[in-house]
Amino acid sequence: MDEDGLPIVGSGIDLTKVPAIQQKRTVAFLNQFVVHTVQFLNRFSTVCEEKLSALSLRIQQIETTLNILDAKNNIHEKGLQKMEVVTENIRTVAKDxxxxxxxxxxxxxxxxxxxxxxxxxxxxxxxxxxxxxxxxxxxxxxxxxxxxxxxxxxxxx
Incomplete structure (x- = not known):
């Protein structure tokens, strides 16, 4: 025994004389472990799916914004091209x-x-x-x- 009065487990113990753990207890421990692990994995999966869904929604919003900006840019470029055509058609003093x-x-x-x-x-x-x-x-x-x-x-x- 150690100083606290607890038995010291070590190589000096004859395991043949130690009684076996009850089979019902072993199954209960395994069941509890499996249930807690499955609950953890289910919560983890749910949180991951929610975050992926939120991320997917954000990506769609960004794509929509990008498409709108691209459309505005195309309209702006067409306007600039028209302005360039107009300015090219203007006869300057140097060209006269x-x-x-x-x-x-x-x-x-x-x-x-x-x-x-x-x-x-x-x-x-x-x-x-x-x-x-x-x-x-x-x-x-x-x-x-x-x-x-x-x-x-x-x-x-």
């Missing part, structure tokens, strides 16, 4: 043949005052030299007829 030759003169180094005077004499706006990306004013048509008449008049002088 009436103004392009004067812009070229500026690049070559012709005095700006001389260019401005020539533009005024031909009925063009000299202020547009400073804004080559601005849209061409919409007075008149293409300017091709005007340009040809201007060139004819300059040859007749």
């Amino acid at each position: 043949p009436r103004y392009a030759r004067y812009l070229k003169m500026v690049q070559v180094g012709v005095p700006v005052m001389a260019i401005r005077n020539k533009m005024i004499s031909e009925g063009l706006n000299p202020d547009l030299l400073e804004t080559p990306d601005a849209p061409v004013p919409t007075w008149g048509d293409d300017g091709n007829a005007e340009e040809s008449s201007d060139s004819e008049s300059s040859f007749s002088d």
Whole structure:
């Protein structure tokens, strides 16, 4: 015996003299173990299914939101494409043949005052030299007829 008065179990015990555990008790212990294990596994399974269901619902919500954002993005891109088409169709000062030759003169180094005077004499706006990306004013048509008449008049002088 130890100091508390409990028997010491060890190799000195003859197990043939120890009575066997009752079979009913052994079955009861096993049944209790199986029942508690099954209850634990059932609760665990239920909790896992609930969490998976909640996660699945959240994923569906995210997919729905993503589809909505994708649709909005497509609409926005189509709007931008339309705006780009509109801006590509706008004729800028640099693309207009009436103004392009004067812009070229500026690049070559012709005095700006001389260019401005020539533009005024031909009925063009000299202020547009400073804004080559601005849209061409919409007075008149293409300017091709005007340009040809201007060139004819300059040859007749």
